[in-house]
Amino acid sequence: MRIVFVKNLNVxxxxKKNVLNGDGKILLKAGTKITREHINYLKSSMIVFVYVEDEMLSDVRIDFEMEILKEDVLNKMPRMFDEIVSGNYVESTEALKNVETLVDHIIEEGEVNTNLFEVKAYDDYTYIHSLDTSIMASFLGISLGYDENRLKELSKAAILHDIGKIKVDNELINKSSDLTNEEFSEVRRHAIYGLEILKSAKGISEEIIKGVAEHHERVDGKGYPLGLSGEQISQFAKIISVCDVFTAVSANRCYRDRFDPKEAYELILSGSGTMFDPVIVNKFRETFYVYPLGCHVKLSNNKEGYVVKQNKKFPDRPIIRIIEGDNQFFYEFDLLQNTNVVIEEIIM
Ligand SMILES: [Fe+2]
Structure with a gap:
């Protein structure tokens, strides 16, 4: 994806991204092939930039495919959870195949979707949260060198990680603040409920069950339900734990204030060695970029620009195309070469 001035736009x-006017109304949808009329329309609507597909990439189609797959899994998730809870082996195996399709897609696409920023744009509804956690976990699994089978096991564990919440009173789940001690420990019990559900559903591997049962354990032993530490915790659980916290924090922030992916990202880094396994946190750093290509940002030197390139292994220090003089000229500014400057805010 790249950014083009409308005056330089070609038929x-x-x-690549929906073009919105100041009121948030969609003027042109992502995927639209530009005509002369479109260019005139954009100019008359005072649109200065648009995001377009890079010639050599066809990832518009790919992104749509991912969206369609996600929606499909999302629609089938309530049924999938029900089948597993009621122990219907054939149906649950069938339902979990949807997750496999998604993993197949992720394997094919490699790095295309590894932007943390894209993860946040949802509410914290359990199914969506679980799906996002599963997708993130799959990318981490790829970085860890998992083969296809193990990756599918991991993504199933991740999508099922909160299945135990089905047994917790919905009111408690949604309450989240001002819980009494008793209510709090009931909510925490969802890890054990998850274990029980998956144990009685046939055909779920021990590794998946551990991933679910231990996803709130911490490497320093201060987690729950068992207070396991370090190597006692399964790697699936360690991966799910990082992705779970990241997606949950991102979703919550989204409600309250303007979302800052850096904050959620820092939270993961700062939990390395206490909440999270440092090996997994390092992989997390290597795998995901904080700011996606095309993202409009403001820097601490008061300049504004767009993310045009990532620096490998430096997820929060991309290369920015700075726009100056009423969009008259631009130049590239590498945050890796200019370490005294940081991204201060994302401009929507
Ligand atoms: Fe959980």
Missing amino acids: DEVI
Whole structure:
């Protein structure tokens, strides 16, 4: 994806992100092939930039495919959870195949979707949260060198990690604040409930069950339900734990204030060695970028620009195209070469 001034836009280029006007109304949808009329329309609507597909990439189609797959899994999740809870082996195996399809897609696409920023744009509804956790976990699994089978096991564990919440009173789940001690420990019991559900559902591997049962354990032993530490915790659980916290924090922030992916990202890094396994946190750093390509940002030197390139292994220090003089000229600014400057905010 790249950013193009509307005045330089060519016919037949493909719009990569929805073009919105100041009121948030969609003027052109992602995937639209530009015509002369579109260019005139954008100009008359005072649109200065658009995001377009890079010629050599066809990831508009790919992203759509991911969205369609996600939606499909999402629609089938309530049924999938029900089948597993009621122990219907054939149906639950069938339902979990949807997750496999998603993993197949992720394996095919490699790095295309590893932008943390994209993860946040949902509410914290359990199914969506579980799905996001599963997708993130799959990317981490790839970085850890998992083969296809193990990756599918991991993503199933991740999508099922909160299945135990089904047995917890919904009111308690949604309450989240001002819980009494008793209520709090009931909510925490969802890890044990998850273990029980998966144990009685046939055909779920021991590794998946551990991933679910231990996803709130911490490497320093201060987690629950058992207070396991370090090597006692399964690797699946350690991966799920990082992805679970990241997606949950991102979703919550989204409600309250303007979302800052850096904050959620820092929270993961700062939990290394206490909440999280340092090996997993390092992989997390290597795998995901904080700011996606095309993201409009403001820097601490008061300049504004767009993320145009990532620096491998430096997820929060991309290369920014700075725009100056009423969009008259621009230049590239590498945050890796200019370590005294940071991204201060994302401009929506
Ligand atoms: Fe949980």
